[in-house]
Amino acid sequence: MAMYNDKVIDHFTNPHNVGELLNPDGEGTYGSPVCGDMMKISIKVENDVITDARFKTFGCGSAIASSSVATDLIIGKTVEEALKVTNRDVLDELGGLPAIKIHCSVLADHAIRSAIYDYAKKTGKTYVGLEGFDPGADEGDTHHGCDMEHKGCEKE
Amino acid sequence: MDKRKVYLDYSATTPVKEEVLQAMLPYFTESYGNPSSLYSIGQDSKQALETAREQVAALIGASPREVFFTSSGTEADNWAVIGAAESMAKKGGHVITTAVEHHALLHTAEYLEKRGFEVTYLGVGQDGLIRLEELESAIKAETTVISVMFANNEVGTIQPVEEIAEIAKKRGILFHTDAVQALGNVPIDVKKLGLDMMSVSAHKIYGPKGVGALYVRKGLALPSFMHGGGQEGNRRAGTENLTGIVGFGKAAEIAKAGLQGHIARVSELRDYFVKEVSARIPDIRINGSMERRLPGNANITFEYIEGEALLLLLDLDGIAVSTGSACSSASLTPSHVLSAMGVPVEMIHGSLRFTVGDFTTKEDLDYTVGSLVRSVEKLRSISSVSKEKGWQ
Numbered sequence: 001m002a003m004y005n006d007k008v009i010d011h012f013t014n015p016h017n018v019g020e021l022l023n024p025d026g027e028g029t030y031g032s033p034v035c036g037d038m039m040k041i042s043i044k045v046e047n048d049v050i051t052d053a054r055f056k057t058f059g060c061g062s063a064i065a066s067s068s069v070a071t072d073l074i075i076g077k078t079v080e081e082a083l084k085v086t087n088r089d090v091l092d093e094l095g096g097l098p099a100i101k102i103h104c105s106v107l108a109d110h111a112i113r114s115a116i117y118d119y120a121k122k123t124g125k126t127y128v129g130l131e132g133f134d135p136g137a138d139e140g141d142t143h144h145g146c147d148m149e150h151k152g153c154e155k156e
Numbered sequence: 157m158d159k160r161k162v163y164l165d166y167s168a169t170t171p172v173k174e175e176v177l178q179a180m181l182p183y184f185t186e187s188y189g190n191p192s193s194l195y196s197i198g199q200d201s202k203q204a205l206e207t208a209r210e211q212v213a214a215l216i217g218a219s220p221r222e223v224f225f226t227s228s229g230t231e232a233d234n235w236a237v238i239g240a241a242e243s244m245a246k247k248g249g250h251v252i253t254t255a256v257e258h259h260a261l262l263h264t265a266e267y268l269e270k271r272g273f274e275v276t277y278l279g280v281g282q283d284g285l286i287r288l289e290e291l292e293s294a295i296k297a298e299t300t301v302i303s304v305m306f307a308n309n310e311v312g313t314i315q316p317v318e319e320i321a322e323i324a325k326k327r328g329i330l331f332h333t334d335a336v337q338a339l340g341n342v343p344i345d346v347k348k349l350g351l352d353m354m355s356v357s358a359h360k361i362y363g364p365k366g367v368g369a370l371y372v373r374k375g376l377a378l379p380s381f382m383h384g385g386g387q388e389g390n391r392r393a394g395t396e397n398l399t400g401i402v403g404f405g406k407a408a409e410i411a412k413a414g415l416q417g418h419i420a421r422v423s424e425l426r427d428y429f430v431k432e433v434s435a436r437i438p439d440i441r442i443n444g445s446m447e448r449r450l451p452g453n454a455n456i457t458f459e460y461i462e463g464e465a466l467l468l469l470l471d472l473d474g475i476a477v478s479t480g481s482a483c484s485s486a487s488l489t490p491s492h493v494l495s496a497m498g499v500p501v502e503m504i505h506g507s508l509r510f511t512v513g514d515f516t517t518k519e520d521l522d523y524t525v526g527s528l529v530r531s532v533e534k535l536r537s538i539s540s541v542s543k544e545k546g547w548q
Binding site for chain 1: 460461462464465468469472490501502505537538539540541547
C-alpha cells in the first residue's frame with residue numbers, strides 16, 4: 001500500500017476506541033456524509049480528566065485512522081490538555097499523511113473540540129482552549145454544504 | 157482464505173495479451189526501421205504498420221484509409237472535436253456533448269468554450285442515458301459538432317449512437333463518438349452506425365498503452381492536429397509508435413475473432429458478481445441501466461460507508477477496483493457521471509466500479525465477494541451513519 005504508511009494502515013484496519021458511550025458527558029459531531037466524511041465522538045469526564053472516548057466515523061482510510069489516533073491522544077488527559085491536541089499532533093502520531101489527506105486529521109480535531117464544548121455547556125464550565133470556538137461555524141455552504149477547509153478526503 | 161491477486165479494473169486498463177506482446181517484440185530490435193525509410197527494413201515496418209491499420213479497421217468496419225493512429229484515445233478526442241469545431245467555425249460555433257463524457261472530452265469542450273465556442277452539455281436520466289428529444293431541441297442553426305460517448309467509463313451505459321448519428325446527419329452536423337470503452341466490448345460497424353469520427357484506444361483491449369486511433373469517415377476534411385512529416389496520410393505527423401501500433405493491430409484482430417465469446421463470458425461473470433453482491437450485502441444500489449451496458453461493468457453504491465476506505469480494505473486483500481467518489485481524483489467534486497444521473501452525493505461517496513475482463517475467473521469473484529462482505533460490515537460497524545440512524 002504505497003499511499004499510506006504502516007501506522008496509518010494499522011489504525012485504519014484496527015481502529016482503537018470505536019463505538020458510542022452510554023450516558024456520555026459530552027458528544028460532538030463534525031463533517032457530513034455529503035462532504036465525504038463525518039466523525040461522531042462521545043467522552044466521559046471524571047474530575048476534569050477525560051477517562052474514556054469513543055468514535056464513529058464515516059470517511060476514508062485516513063479519516064478513520066485520524067479518529068483512532070485522536071481518541072487515543074485525549075484519553076487520560078485533562079480537558080484543558082485535550083483542547084491543546086491539534087491536527088498536527090494527530091499527523092505526527094500517524095507518522096504523516098499524504099499532503100492531500102491532511103484535512104482528514106482536522107476532522108478529528110474539530111470533533112473533539114465539539115464534544116468538549118458540549119461537556120462545558122452541560123456543566124457550565126469554561127475552558128481557555130474553547131475561547132472563540134463555535135462548533136457549527138465551519139459548516140458553511142460553499143460546496144455541497146462543505147466548507148473549503150474541511151473538504152473531505154482526497155487522493156492524488 | 158488464501159490471499160489472491162484479483163484485478164477488477166479492466167475499464168482503467170488491461171494487461172497486454174501474450175500473443176500481442178509476441179507480435180510486438182520483433183519491432184523493437186529486429187525490424188526497427190522507420191516506416192518512412194525506403195530501404196528494406198523501413199519498408200518492412202511500413203508493411204507492419206499497414207497490416208495493423210487493416211486489423212483495426214476490420215474491428216470497426218472501416219476502410220484502412222479511414223484509420224489514423226494517435227498516441228491515445230485522448231489525443232483522438234482532442235483532434236476530432238477541436239479539429240471539427242474549428243474547421244466548421246465559419247458555419248457556426250455551437251457544439252453539443254454530454255455531462256457524462258470522459259475528461260478527455262469534457263476538458264476539450266471547456267477549451268473550446270474558452271476559445272469562444274458555445275457548448276451544450278446534455279444531461280442524462282437515472283439510467284445514465286441521454287434523451288434524444290433533448291438532443292434534438294438543443295440543436296441550433298449554428299450547431300456544427302455533436303460528440304457523445306459510445307459507452308460510459310464509470311457506469312458502462314451504452315448511448316443510442318446510431319440514432320444520434322441519424323439526427324446529426326439529417327441536420328448536416330458532424331458526429332464524433334468516444335468509443336474507447338466500447339471497443340472490443342460491443343460490436344461496432346462505423347458504416348452501419350453512420351459515424352463521422354470515432355476515438356479508440358489499444359490498452360483497453362489487451363493492447364499496449366500509448367497508442368490510439370481516430371476513425372475519420374472518407375471525404376471528411378479534418379485538419380491535421382500534429383504538424384510535421386507526412387505520416388498518417390499527412391494528417392498526423394510524427395514517427396509512428398510502430399511497436400505500439402503493431403500491438404494494437406494484433407489486439408484488434410484477437411478482439412474481432414473472439415468478440416461474441418468475450419461478451420458472453422464477461423457478461424455472465426458480471427451478472428454472477430452482481431447477483432452475489434445483491435444477495436449477500438444489504439443496502440446497496442446498482443447505478444445505471446443494466447440493459448444498455450458494457451458486459452464487464454458493475455457500478456455499485458454501498459450505503460453508509462465511504463468508497464475509498466472500502467477500496468483500501470479490498471486492496472489489502474489483493475483486489476484492485478476503482479472508486480467513483482471524490483477520493484478517486486484530486487478534484488473536490490464527486491463523480492460528475494453519478495451526479496448527472498441524480499445519485500445523491502453521500503451515496504456517490506460510497507460507490508465503487510468493478511470491471512471484469514478476459515482473465516477474470518469465477519473464483520476471483522467469489523474471493524472478492526467474500527472480501528466485500530467482511531469489509532462492508534467492518535466499515536459499517538465504524539461508520540457514524542447507518543440504516544437505523546439515517547444519514548445524520
